[in-house]
Structure formats: structure tokens, C-alpha cells
Amino acid sequence: LSQGLYVQVRRVLHQMLAADIALLLESSPPSTREILWQLSDANQHGEILDELNEEALASVLKMMDAEKLASTAQNMDVDDLAYVLRALPDSVYQDVLQQMQSQDRLRVEEALSYPEGSAGSIMNTDTTTIREDINVEVVLRYLRIKAELPEQTDTLYVVDAHDxxxxxxxxxxxxxVNPNLSVSEVMRSEVSTIVVDKPVQDIANLFGRHDWVSAPVVSAHGILLGRITIDDVVDIIQEQAEHRMMGMAGMDDDEDTFAPILTSTKRRTVWLAINLCAALIAASISNMFEATLAQIATLAVLMTIVPSMGGIAGNQTLALVIRALAVGHINDNNSKVLIAKEAGIGLLNGMLWASVVSGVVYFWKGDWTIAVILAVAMFINMAIGGLAGVCIPLLMKRFNIDPALAGGMALTTVTDVVGLFTFLGMATLVLA
Amino acid sequence: LSQGLYVQVRRVLHQMLAADIALLLESSPPSTREILWQLSDANQHGEILDELNEEALASVLKMMDAEKLASTAQNMDVDDLAYVLRALPDSVYQDVLQQMQSQDRLRVEEALSYPEGSAGSIMNTDTTTIREDINVEVVLRYLRIKAELPEQTDTLYVVDAHDxxxxxxxxxxxxxVNPNLSVSEVMRSEVSTIVVDKPVQDIANLFGRHDWVSAPVVSAHGILLGRITIDDVVDIIQEQAEHRMMGMAGMDDDEDTFAPILTSTKRRTVWLAINLCAALIAASISNMFEATLAQIATLAVLMTIVPSMGGIAGNQTLALVIRALAVGHINDNNSKVLIAKEAGIGLLNGMLWASVVSGVVYFWKGDWTIAVILAVAMFINMAIGGLAGVCIPLLMKRFNIDPALAGGMALTTVTDVVGLFTFLGMATLVLA
Structure with a gap:
């Protein structure tokens, strides 16, 4: 990005889609990000802001003053505007509001009146409505006079005098249809609607099940307020998937790939602190058997194998159950069947790998007693790992804890403690 | 499901959406699944089959004979039919084909002519096409004569005499628009198309970036072959997300929640075998220092902390990089910036947690030497963990290995080996 190239970069940027520019900004370190933002088309700024993830959005908003933000906001959809304004610090938000004209200010207040994560916060208010007593012919003429329909309109909504x-x-x-028919004769009167305070998670499932492209949002009294379109729903589905994946590694799904080092370090600290506690719990189990370990150092060499295999077996079950919970496969009736099934798999896999490991260890260390102790401990730990892999997420779900976030750590702690305790405990009883 | 209730269950099933019945079948153990399938409406069978995941689909297909399958196939869309028939064993597939009428057989052959995972395999052939030299008025009359448009039609395609x-x-x-204009005056002539052999993964990204509801599929020569609709794309996005999450735990994303125990046990075996090798590699590292461990048992108690913290630090980075690779944030230009950033985070977090841990261990064990050795080993391992978390997925990507699948295991092996080697190695040098 040397000086001579600015003009060219500007030209290329002006030809790109907003979504692609957003991706480019997210892929750039902060300094490049600022230059690219300045060079991009101000008319596209609203769309670009909407496509950015939360953290990249916050970093770009810092580069804009209140006046610029107010003028960008003028051209934005209500739902996109709400997303952007929620990312602003309170003081800046007041400034931006003062720069706006009264009409825009009303739109902003409307956009922010629905709580984040509700249907209202992602809906568009640009519905096209018609009355039921007119003819289709009249509707067609009305649309021609309108000359344009909002993006992603696939359905007109029929409302009465009270909306x-x-x-x-x-x-x-x-x-x-025949244009001489009336709207009431051609409309579908049983319309599936979304109530304005429905959580966005449930909306994604609804769209998936009904193959909707858009759906009307109504108040508790059935008044039409807006519509939700599939493009916003696709974004939600992708966010949920990212949240599950990143959450399993103890990461925030909003984390910017190129966030400053200090910010990222701070964010990851909580998870490392929790893991340190888990690791210290495991260490305190081995500490109980320090005397045995001093006597037989081979135990120290082999003791990490037991928690490791139990942890993997448990994590496989955990992933299956988290997926099943997310898509709604699990209810009160079938959870017992699932527990029995996963316990069975744990027992089978435990038997299999206990035999393999005892063979390997006998071959390696030439000690049958240790080999058998290792096999029994591994069998117990893999069976318990499988069981914990079902029970931990089910319990967490009941207490409203997200199993995708905390499940893995809880499971590993269980398999570490059980694995070390059974292996070293039996070794102490038999050998010491 | 006692006998008296069959009639009621049948009534409830007949009122449900196909997607909901599919979910119910996936949520049921094999025996219940068979009963529910028999009680459901045969007219819905085609749709239900399409909504099932691969493994549940295979188990339901086993309950149907060739004749029933052939009659169900008659009412299915080409893309759905291809999905179902791909799940059949070869011998059954030939039987089903023979039961079909010649017209249906042609449709099947067309459906299966495109390789799985290509645009062709998920496209619908029910496009509505018009010519460019006619008036909009004529198009409107033509549509009224047609009386019905295929589901999820949002666009008519304009083709020439050669399609x-x-x-x-x-x-x-x-x-x-004004109905007196000609199609050529109102059409968009720069249409983004999808070539028929494009991989489905890329298609999901295209839909997300352009906010499409449907897109035309063309041959290499620009001939219109069909269209892809957003509902199929949403399915792909969900499958990809599941694949990443399940893959990280070494699971197949098609695994049926209620698969038979033996099938599941067999599937999970490969991953457990790989983990056993990794665990044995780690054990062989501690084995190198058996003499030191025999001398100082405290080392055995503490040695699991170092790999554990390094593994978590590395996994956080890994999750970030896998996500960034999936959404396309990483290219040749910025990968160095990312490596530097993650190495920096690793160093910072390493310093922080090394100090914390040395304090805890001094307080616990009262030995400054061991506390300092542990701190240094942890610092090195967390820095290397962070670095490996970026480099492993980038390298895997280059060699076309899916980092979501193999990345975690490779990373843990690195942090286990480095952690144990530095901790026990330094302890041997200083204390033994």
C-alpha cells in the first residue's frame, strides 16, 4: 500500500461488494484497516458496518466521528442500524443522536426499543401491506405506482384497518391468479407469525423447518410490526455455529482475528485460570499417592494414559450430545435410552482399549501387575467418561448453563480425577 | 405407544410438518422409529426422507421395499431424490430402478449424473424461463395460464433459443414495471451464476455474501440447467458447522444420535487408537526421565500441569485460526501478522501463568527450585502452544488436511511432548 497505489486501491474498493469489503477489513491488521476504511466508498459505509463482526465493528466505529456516523445512519435499514448503534459507547451514542434529524432519531429509538436477541431486534419494518377487500388488479396497479419493492420481498401482507x-x-x-379475484379470495388466511419478543435462536429453527424466505413479525395482539428475512437468519445460524465451536475452546465468538495482543490476552485469561484450577485438582489427586509414586516411578510414566483415553471417549459422547441438544433430538423420554447407549459404548470401548493397552504395557515394561492395573483403571475411566459425556450436558442444560461452553472442561476434570484416582489408588493397594 | 393409542398417534402424525416428523424419527430409538414410520402419511414419505440425516435415512430405507420406494420417488424433487438414492446399497438401487416407469428412471439418472458435493447434486431443475423479445404483459399472461410457479421462485430466467x-x-x-416494456428492457443482464461442478462449500459462501434467495446453475458453456434455493444452502451451512464441531471431537457428523451401540463403538475406535498413540508418545517422553522421577516424586505430581496449560493456550489459538480459515480471513499476506500476534499472546499469557503457578507451587510444596523450573517450562510450553496453534492449521491447510479434524490431536501431542520434555529435562539437569 505505498502512496502511488492509493488511487488504484480506491478504484478496486469501489467495485467490491460491501460483504467483501467487510471481510477484507476483518482480515486486516488495525493500521491497514484504517487506510482501507478511508479509501472505501462512503455510500457503502452503512452496508459495510452491518456486515462486520462485533469486534471489528467497534474498531471501525472508533475511526468515525459522531457527524459522519449520523450521516451514514440515514441510509441504513432499521435492523442494521440497531446492530451498529448497540456497539457504540454510551457517550458517543448521545453525540450521534444529537447530530441526527428528528425523523432519523425516531427510527433509531424504534430500532433500539426491542431487546437484543429478540425477533424485534432483527426485523425490518419495510413491509408492503394491502387490504383484503380490493381486487388483485388494483394491487397490481398499486405496485406499479410504487415502482419499487423492498429487497427480498416475496410476500405481501394483508392487514385490516387496525394493522x-x-x-x-x-x-x-x-x-x-385471475386479476379479477379479490385479495380475500386469493390470500392464505392461516399465516405462521413470529411474535416480536421471540428469541432469535428459536427463529432460526422455525425458518429451517418451514423453508421460509421471510416471515411476518407481529405484536402480542397480532398487529403487524415488520418482517424477518432469510439473510438475517443465515447470519444467526452461522453465529450460533461459531459460538458452539469457539465456546468449546473457551473463546468468545466475537473475537476479532486481528484484535490487539493485550485485548486477546485478557480475554483468554479466564479460561486459562479455570484450567489451572482443574490441573491443580488433578495434581492434588496424584499428590495423595506421592509415596507410591516415589516407590514405583513407572506409575508416573504411565499415569497420564488413563485420563487421556477417558477424556477422549467422554468428549466424543459430549460432542454428540451437544449436537443432539442443539438440533432438538433429546427430550425427557429418550434421554434414558441415550444414557444407556453411551454407557454401553463406553464399556465396550473400555474393554477393547484396556486389553490393547495392557498388551502394549506388558510388552514395554514387562510387568503384568502394572499392565492389569492400568487396564482396569482405563476400563473404569472410559465407561465413566462415556456416562459423564451424556450426564454433564444434560445436567448443565437443566441448570441453564451452556454445555458447549463449560462441558468440555467439566468432563476433562471428571476423567482426570477418576482416571488418576483409580489407577494410583489400585496401584497403592496392590503394589505398595 | 400402547395399542389403543395407534389411531391417535396416526392422527397427530398426519397433522405434522415433514421436517418435524423427521426430527421425531431422528430422536427415536430404532424400534419406535419403525412404528412411527408405518403410522405416518405415505404422501409425506418423500419429504420426510429428504429431511432425515444420512444415518437415520439409511435406517428408514431398510424398512421400505423397492416397490414402495419407487412409488415414493415419483413425487420427489430431483435434488431430494438424488440425496435419498445415494443412501441406498447398490443391489437395492437396481431393484428400485426396475420398479420405476421409464420417465421417472430418466429423472433419477439425471439426478445422479452430477457428483455428490457439486452444485449439480443440490440443484432443482424446475426453473421458469422466458424469452427476451416478448413484452412483460405477455409474460404476465403466460404465468396466469401456467397457474402455478415452483416453490421458492423469486426470479424468472431469460434464455435464448439455445437455452x-x-x-x-x-x-x-x-x-x-410498465407492462408494455419488453423483457430485454427490464431484465438484469449481468447475472451471477453458479457453474454446475462448483463445490457446495463455496456455494454457501456465495449465498451469504450476496444475500441471494436463489441462484441459477449453468453448464460450462452458459446453458441454464437449474437453480439452487436458499433452503438447501441453509442445510449445507448447518452441516458444515456440525462437521467442524463433531470433527474436533473425532466424530463423524452423520452419526445418528441413536445408532446401534456396536456401530457407534466401531466408528469411534479410530480416533481412540490415534489418541492412544499420542498418549504413548507422551508417556515415552516421561519414560526418558524415569530415573529422575524415581528420585523426586513431586515432579510426577506436578508434571501434568505443564502440558495441560500449554494445550489449552494452543487450543484457543487453534479455534481462532480454524474459524478464520473457514470464513476466509487468512491469506498469504496476513498470516505472518497472525503468527506474530498469537506468539505474542502466548508469551504474555506464559509469563502471567508461569508467575502464578510458581507462587502456588512454592506455597504448596515449599521448594523454590521446582517452582522456578515449573514456571520456565510452562512459559516455554505456552509460547510454543500459541505458535503451534497458528502453524499447525496453516500447514495442514497447505497439505489439504482438514484442520478441524486433525488439528486438536496434533496440537495436544506437540504441547504434551514439549511440556514434559522441558519440565522433566530441566529438572534432571538441575536437581538430579
Whole structure:
């Protein structure tokens, strides 16, 4: 990005999609990010901001003053505006609000009136509505006068005089029916709606099950408030998936790939602290058997194998159960079947690997007693690991803890403690 | 499900959505699954089959004979049919084919002519096409005669006499323009298309970036072959996310929650075998220092802490990098910045936790020498863990190995080996 290239970069940026520029910004270290932002088309700024992930968004917003932000906000959809403004610190937010015209200020207040994570916070208010007593012919003429429909419109909503939703007419119907029929004759009157305070997680499932492209959002009294479109739902699905994956490693799914070192270090500290506690618990178990370890050093060499295999067996079950919980496979009736199944797999795999390991260790160390103790400890630990892999997420779910976040650490602590305790405990009883 | 309730269950099932019945089947153990399948509406069977995951699908297909399958296949979309038939064993597949009428057989052959995982395998062939030289008015009349448009149609495609795609007209345009204009005047002539052999992974990214609801699929020569709709893309996105999450635990993402115990045990065996090798490598490192361990048993108690903290630090970085690779944040230019950043975080976190741990251990064991050795080993291992967390997935990517699948195991082996070697090695040099 030497000086002579600025003009060229600007030209390339102006031809790119907002989503691609957002990706480019997320892929750039902070200094490059600032230059790219300055060179990009100000008309695209609103769209780009909406496509950025939360942390990259915060870093870009820092480069903008209140005035610029206010003018960018003018061209944005209500749902996108809400996303961007939620990322602002309170003081800046007040500044931005003062720079806006009163009409825009109303839109902002509307956008922020629904709690984050509710249907209202991701809905668009640009619905196209019609009345049921008019003819399709009239609707067609009305649309031609309007000359433009909002993006991703696939359905017109039929409302009564009180904005109550009474039905909908897909564009495909509008195009294929006899224009002399009335709207009430062609509309679908049983419309599935989303109530405005429904959590976004449930909305993603609804779209997936019904193959919707858009769905109307209504108040508790059935008043049409807006619509949710599939592009926002795809974003939610991707965020949820990232959250599960990153959460399993103790990471925040909003973490910016190129966040400053100090910020990232601070964020990861909590998880490392929790792990240190878990590791110290495991160490205190071996500490109970320090005398035995002093007597037979071979035990120290072999003792890490038992928790390791139990942890892997348990983690396999855990991943299966977390997935099953996420897609809704598990209910009160079948959880017992699942526990029995996973315990069975744990027992089988435990037997198999206990035999293999005892063979390997006998071959390596030439000591049958230690080999058998190791095999028994591994068998117990793998069976318990499988069982814990089902029970821990089910229990966490009951207490409203996210198993994708805390499940792995809890499981590893269980298999570490059980593995070390059974192996060293039996060795102490038999050998010491 | 006692006998008297069959009638009621049947009634409830007949009122449910296909997607919900599929979920119910996936959530049921094999015996219940068979009963539910028999009681469900045969007219819905095609849709239900399409909604099932691969393993549940295979188990349901086993309950159907070739004749029933052939009649179910008649009502299915080409892309759904391809998905179902791919799950059949070869011998059964031939039987089903013979039961079909010649017209259906042609559709099947078409459905299976595109390789699995390509755009062709998920496309629908039910496109609605128009010519560019006619008036919008004529198009509107044509649609009224057709009386119905395929599900999720949001765009008509404009083709020439050779079926070459020359443009498209969104339904929203069709409804808002002057009907006296010709199609060529209102169509968008720069249409983004998907070539039929494009891998499905790339298609999901395209839909996300462009906010598409559907997109045309063309041959290498630009001939319109079909279209891909957002509902299929949402399925792909969810599958990819599951694949990443399950893969990290060494699981197959198709694994049925209620698969038979023996099948599941066999599947998980490979991963346990790999982990056993990793655990044995770690054990052989401690084995090198058996003499030191025999001398000072405290080392055995503390030695598990070092690999554990290094593993967690490395895994955090790994999750970040796998996510960044999946969304396309990483390229040749910025990978060095990322390596430097993650190494920096590793050094900082290493310093922090090395100090904490040495304090805890001094307080616990009252031995400054061991505390300092532990701190130095942990510092080195966390720094290397962070570095390995970036380098391992980048290297794997270069050699076309899926880092979501093998990355965690490789990383843990590195941090185990480095952690044990530095801790026990330094202890041997200083204390033994």
C-alpha cells in the first residue's frame, strides 16, 4: 500500500461488494484497516458496518466521528442500524443522536426499543401491506405506482384497518391468479407469525423447518410490526455455529482475528485460570499417592494414559450430545435410552482399549501387575467418561448453563480425577 | 405407544410438518422409529426422507421395499431424490430402478449424473424461463395460464433459443414495471451464476455474501440447467458447522444420535487408537526421565500441569485460526501478522501463568527450585502452544488436511511432548 497505489486501491474498493469489503477489513491488521476504511466508498459505509463482526465493528466505529456516523445512519435499514448503534459507547451514542434529524432519531429509538436477541431486534419494518377487500388488479396497479419493492420481498401482507395481520399473498400467487379475484379470495388466511419478543435462536429453527424466505413479525395482539428475512437468519445460524465451536475452546465468538495482543490476552485469561484450577485438582489427586509414586516411578510414566483415553471417549459422547441438544433430538423420554447407549459404548470401548493397552504395557515394561492395573483403571475411566459425556450436558442444560461452553472442561476434570484416582489408588493397594 | 393409542398417534402424525416428523424419527430409538414410520402419511414419505440425516435415512430405507420406494420417488424433487438414492446399497438401487416407469428412471439418472458435493447434486431443475423479445404483459399472461410457479421462485430466467442464460427478471421487477416494456428492457443482464461442478462449500459462501434467495446453475458453456434455493444452502451451512464441531471431537457428523451401540463403538475406535498413540508418545517422553522421577516424586505430581496449560493456550489459538480459515480471513499476506500476534499472546499469557503457578507451587510444596523450573517450562510450553496453534492449521491447510479434524490431536501431542520434555529435562539437569 505505498502512496502511488492509493488511487488504484480506491478504484478496486469501489467495485467490491460491501460483504467483501467487510471481510477484507476483518482480515486486516488495525493500521491497514484504517487506510482501507478511508479509501472505501462512503455510500457503502452503512452496508459495510452491518456486515462486520462485533469486534471489528467497534474498531471501525472508533475511526468515525459522531457527524459522519449520523450521516451514514440515514441510509441504513432499521435492523442494521440497531446492530451498529448497540456497539457504540454510551457517550458517543448521545453525540450521534444529537447530530441526527428528528425523523432519523425516531427510527433509531424504534430500532433500539426491542431487546437484543429478540425477533424485534432483527426485523425490518419495510413491509408492503394491502387490504383484503380490493381486487388483485388494483394491487397490481398499486405496485406499479410504487415502482419499487423492498429487497427480498416475496410476500405481501394483508392487514385490516387496525394493522392486524389477517393473511398473506405470495408474489407467486399474485402473478398466477385471475386479476379479477379479490385479495380475500386469493390470500392464505392461516399465516405462521413470529411474535416480536421471540428469541432469535428459536427463529432460526422455525425458518429451517418451514423453508421460509421471510416471515411476518407481529405484536402480542397480532398487529403487524415488520418482517424477518432469510439473510438475517443465515447470519444467526452461522453465529450460533461459531459460538458452539469457539465456546468449546473457551473463546468468545466475537473475537476479532486481528484484535490487539493485550485485548486477546485478557480475554483468554479466564479460561486459562479455570484450567489451572482443574490441573491443580488433578495434581492434588496424584499428590495423595506421592509415596507410591516415589516407590514405583513407572506409575508416573504411565499415569497420564488413563485420563487421556477417558477424556477422549467422554468428549466424543459430549460432542454428540451437544449436537443432539442443539438440533432438538433429546427430550425427557429418550434421554434414558441415550444414557444407556453411551454407557454401553463406553464399556465396550473400555474393554477393547484396556486389553490393547495392557498388551502394549506388558510388552514395554514387562510387568503384568502394572499392565492389569492400568487396564482396569482405563476400563473404569472410559465407561465413566462415556456416562459423564451424556450426564454433564444434560445436567448443565437443566441448570441453564451452556454445555458447549463449560462441558468440555467439566468432563476433562471428571476423567482426570477418576482416571488418576483409580489407577494410583489400585496401584497403592496392590503394589505398595 | 400402547395399542389403543395407534389411531391417535396416526392422527397427530398426519397433522405434522415433514421436517418435524423427521426430527421425531431422528430422536427415536430404532424400534419406535419403525412404528412411527408405518403410522405416518405415505404422501409425506418423500419429504420426510429428504429431511432425515444420512444415518437415520439409511435406517428408514431398510424398512421400505423397492416397490414402495419407487412409488415414493415419483413425487420427489430431483435434488431430494438424488440425496435419498445415494443412501441406498447398490443391489437395492437396481431393484428400485426396475420398479420405476421409464420417465421417472430418466429423472433419477439425471439426478445422479452430477457428483455428490457439486452444485449439480443440490440443484432443482424446475426453473421458469422466458424469452427476451416478448413484452412483460405477455409474460404476465403466460404465468396466469401456467397457474402455478415452483416453490421458492423469486426470479424468472431469460434464455435464448439455445437455452443460454442471458439475464434474469426478479418477480419484484415484474410486478412494478410498465407492462408494455419488453423483457430485454427490464431484465438484469449481468447475472451471477453458479457453474454446475462448483463445490457446495463455496456455494454457501456465495449465498451469504450476496444475500441471494436463489441462484441459477449453468453448464460450462452458459446453458441454464437449474437453480439452487436458499433452503438447501441453509442445510449445507448447518452441516458444515456440525462437521467442524463433531470433527474436533473425532466424530463423524452423520452419526445418528441413536445408532446401534456396536456401530457407534466401531466408528469411534479410530480416533481412540490415534489418541492412544499420542498418549504413548507422551508417556515415552516421561519414560526418558524415569530415573529422575524415581528420585523426586513431586515432579510426577506436578508434571501434568505443564502440558495441560500449554494445550489449552494452543487450543484457543487453534479455534481462532480454524474459524478464520473457514470464513476466509487468512491469506498469504496476513498470516505472518497472525503468527506474530498469537506468539505474542502466548508469551504474555506464559509469563502471567508461569508467575502464578510458581507462587502456588512454592506455597504448596515449599521448594523454590521446582517452582522456578515449573514456571520456565510452562512459559516455554505456552509460547510454543500459541505458535503451534497458528502453524499447525496453516500447514495442514497447505497439505489439504482438514484442520478441524486433525488439528486438536496434533496440537495436544506437540504441547504434551514439549511440556514434559522441558519440565522433566530441566529438572534432571538441575536437581538430579
Amino acid at each position: 392486524q395481520l389477517v393473511g398473506d399473498v405470495p408474489l407467486t400467487t399474485l402473478l398466477t | 443460454q442464460l442471458v439475464g434474469d427478471v426478479p418477480l419484484t421487477t415484474l410486478l412494478t
